[in-house]
Amino acid sequence: MLSGLWNLFIRALGTAVALWVVTLLIDGVSIATPDVILAGDGSYDRLLVFLGVAAVIVVLNMLVRPVLQVIGLPITLITLGLFALVINAAIFLLAEWISQALGLGLSIETFLDAFWGAIIMAIVNWLLGPLTGLLSSKR
Template identity: 35%
Template sequence: MRFLTWLLTTAIAVATAAWLIDGIRFSGPDSGTAEIQEKLLPLILVSLLLGLISSFVKPVLTILSIPFIIVTLGLFLLVINAAMLMLTAWLADKLDIGFDVTGFWPAVGGAIVITLVTWIVDGFIGTDAEKK
């Protein structure tokens, strides 16, 4: 159950970032039920990829970047999160999933949106799932 909650939270956050940030997008139709049908599986796959990359690559980068994190008072973590999103887009492109991040600044914006939306959604559904 915890995995499904995490996957749903991440999918909502990635979908919100793709909706709000101009340089983040899923390929396919732009409206209607066809959009939902064609983008749902890629959204789930991108959420899984982002989770895997954040689980395995991000800790290594964070440890290696401790001096930069200290000097920038933690702001370098935003750069690491943007790099994780760009790595996810690169891997999604190699796997032909249809997810694209066009540059560094859209990745930074996407990292901010994904972090905030994940935090908000976890606040709503995370506490109920933990009580059960």
């Protein structure tokens, strides 16, 4: 049980880094900290918000993405896999909606921003994969 939570935390940490890169590269994607202080003196609130949004994305990728992939399988086959990029963008937009409901400040302006943001997140997570895999196997 503890190793499962550790793996979830490591995946959320890698996704938080990827999300940070997306906010740097895509103007239409931003994260705002809440008006209230989340912890301590508030100096780590931005990090906590990134981790919270990343946790939402990780959970959606674990629970919702497989369902959407099965439902979209015929279209994915017809488009030679390109529809998977649309599914990733939809998950990213769903993460925005849930994070807004939770009071976390993820904001995505357009579908195109979500599309490119999801691609960048996938690339950064792929690049971080060996490191997060190494950290996950340590526990």
